[in-house]
Amino acid sequence: MSQAQTSTAADQAEGVNGAGEMLRVEGLLKYFPIKSGVFRRTVGNVRAVDGVDLFVLQGETLGVVGESGCGKTTLGRTIIKLVEPTAGTIVIDGTDITSFKRREMRQVRRDVQIVFQDPYASLNPRMTVREIVAEPLRIHGLYRRGEGQRRVEELLRTVGLSPEHANRFPHEFSGGQRQRIGVARALALNPRMLVLDEPVSALDVSIQAQVVNLLVQLQKDLGLTYLFISHDLSIVRHISDRVAVMYLGKIVEVGTRKELYQQPMHPYTQALLSAAPIESPELRGKRERIVLQGDVPSPANPPSGCRFRTRCWKAQEICAEEEPELVPRAGGAHPVACHFAEVMSPLDLAGQARVQQAAHQAAQRAAAQSAAE
Numbered sequence: 312m313s314q315a316q317t318s319t320a321a322d323q324a325e326g327v328n329g330a331g332e333m334l335r336v337e338g339l340l341k342y343f344p345i346k347s348g349v350f351r352r353t354v355g356n357v358r359a360v361d362g363v364d365l366f367v368l369q370g371e372t373l374g375v376v377g378e379s380g381c382g383k384t385t386l387g388r389t390i391i392k393l394v395e396p397t398a399g400t401i402v403i404d405g406t407d408i409t410s411f412k413r414r415e416m417r418q419v420r421r422d423v424q425i426v427f428q429d430p431y432a433s434l435n436p437r438m439t440v441r442e443i444v445a446e447p448l449r450i451h452g453l454y455r456r457g458e459g460q461r462r463v464e465e466l467l468r469t470v471g472l473s474p475e476h477a478n479r480f481p482h483e484f485s486g487g488q489r490q491r492i493g494v495a496r497a498l499a500l501n502p503r504m505l506v507l508d509e510p511v512s513a514l515d516v517s518i519q520a521q522v523v524n525l526l527v528q529l530q531k532d533l534g535l536t537y538l539f540i541s542h543d544l545s546i547v548r549h550i551s552d553r554v555a556v557m558y559l560g561k562i563v564e565v566g567t568r569k570e571l572y573q574q575p576m577h578p579y580t581q582a583l584l585s586a587a588p589i590e591s592p593e594l595r596g597k598r599e600r601i602v603l604q605g606d607v608p609s610p611a612n613p614p615s616g617c618r619f620r621t622r623c624w625k626a627q628e629i630c631a632e633e634e635p636e637l638v639p640r641a642g643g644a645h646p647v648a649c650h651f652a653e654v655m656s657p658l659d660l661a662g663q664a665r666v667q668q669a670a671h672q673a674a675q676r677a678a679a680q681s682a683a684e
């Protein structure tokens with residue numbers, strides 16, 4: 312998305328609810344070098360995040376959705392500089408933190424905290440819950456005896472646990488409870504924003520809703536801003552104000568929840584949506600799935616032009632030659648990176664896609680035949 316477009320969208324949103332920007336990211340790249348040989352020379356790059364622009368307003372939730380390997384975790388971690396960006400700009404609450412060093416990041420870390428996907432791996436098994444929740448306070452020199460204990464107990468209550476849990480160890484808790492401990496820890500420093508990286512993906516489906524509801528309640532009570540990362544469109548729909556769809560290091564479509572779910576325009580979004588469960592019982596079973604062929608290509612060697620073209624049933628010659636820009640397209644107001652974007656109703660998705668897929672296959676067969684002749 313060009314700067315002008317993000318600004319316009321941000322200005323419009325600001326006009327509506329008066330909230331300023333909590334986060335703005337421009338041209339963000341994160342490449343991991345691939346080393347080889349005795350001299351460990353760099354022979355290529357894994358382009359995990361490859362040119363991302365986005366903004367999140369104060370108090371809103373931006374959902375980031377996409378298949379595994381699309382770069383969502385790297386995006387979340389780069390934004391808070393747990394990994395250093397290769398290029399681009401990161402602005403948090405009006406301050407450009409891109410070149411901040413460790414010491415300057417301390418204040419930023421108070422404002423922006425991360426909750427990790429796996430509550431089993433992210434909590435130190437040798438520490439008690441009290442030690443885990445108090446650790447950020449200690450690191451920042453804010454832990455005082457008595458007062459610190461009361462703060463830990465208050466945090467446990469805030470996330471729906473009991474102060475009696477404070478002296479136990481992580482292995483004594485269920486997955487949902489452990490994630491609550493992770494959230495309590497993230498809240499210890501009174502942050503303004505949370506980066507939530509698949510916070511419920513490792514939990515049983517029955518527990519997921521409870522933790523999501525807790526996050527919704529906390530956002531309301533504490534006025535938090537969320538960047539909510541997930542591969543699960545239904546969960547993202549439940550919690551997000553706006554949604555960004557990510558594919559192979561790039562955002563391919565971004566819009567309000569309504570725009571994304573009622574007027575998906577990018578073939579990738581349409582395919583993801585066709586696989587998501589339908590909430591309304593009377594509409595269930597009336598839609599078939601668009602099955603995405605193959606896996607996400609390697610981010611070390613992404614396809615030329617549009618990165619989705621190797622799996623797209625609408626791909627044409629231009630798709631291999633020209634990378635589609637993330638801009639509003641005819642028929643919709645929100646930005647979409649596709650040369651042939653068009654609105655589709657979620658219920659029509661599979662029907663139309665099948666017709667197009669058949670036409671695409673017929674064209675390929677005809678091309679192969681004429682090449683053979």
Ligand SMILES: Nc1ncnc2c1ncn2[C@@H]1O[C@H](COP(=O)(O)OP(=O)(O)O)[C@@H](O)[C@H]1O
Nearest residue numbers: 343357359378379380381382383384385386610
């Ligand atoms: N530290 C790393 N070193 C090298 N490659 C990495 C590293 N972290 C992630 N990647 C690669 O970057 C790509 C995106 O990964 P990730 O951000 O974890 O995606 P997602 O969270 O969407 O599943 C993957 O191909 C992954 O293998």
Ligand code: SF4
Nearest residue numbers: 617620623630649650
């Ligand atoms: S630009 Fe072409 S290949 Fe990419 S999503 Fe659109 S139609 Fe498919």
Ligand SMILES: [Mg+2]
Nearest residue numbers: 383384385509
């Ligand atoms: Mg991930």
